[in-house]
Amino acid sequence: MKSSAELLKEHQLKVTPQRLKIIKMLEEYGHLNVDELYNEMLKEFPSVSLATIYKNINQMIDSGIIQEVKLPQTKSVYELIKEPHLHMICNICLNVEDIIIGTDKIIEEAEKLSGYKIEDSFMTLRGICPSCQNQS
Numbered sequence: 001m002k003s004s005a006e007l008l009k010e011h012q013l014k015v016t017p018q019r020l021k022i023i024k025m026l027e028e029y030g031h032l033n034v035d036e037l038y039n040e041m042l043k044e045f046p047s048v049s050l051a052t053i054y055k056n057i058n059q060m061i062d063s064g065i066i067q068e069v070k071l072p073q074t075k076s077v078y079e080l081i082k083e084p085h086l087h088m089i090c091n092i093c094l095n096v097e098d099i100i101i102g103t104d105k106i107i108e109e110a111e112k113l114s115g116y117k118i119e120d121s122f123m124t125l126r127g128i129c130p131s132c133q134n135q136s
Contacts, residue, residue, distance in 0.1 A: 011063035031077040031096045090129035
């Protein structure tokens, strides 16, 4: 696996301590919203502004390092772009989990039915996670 610095350089972004920290946090936690990123960043960089976090997130989205996962009824979360996967979102606690599953057949069928050449996909399944099922 590439280092965070190599990842930034590969995507023509300057290597900064803040960007390295964002990547590290997303590697560690998987999905974080902007407030969670900001609060974690403040521990290491007390003078960092929320505007700096947004600027870095947007640059990293534009360069293809991270992506936004839009959630119903709450703030979006961000994740590192990795192999194709689905998102499972709990309707109760709004937990987001990645499910690594082949999406090739779904995409092929969608292309066949629509005539589109699909360049990107973002698939989400919603339900109730095991933890919330056990609480009911």
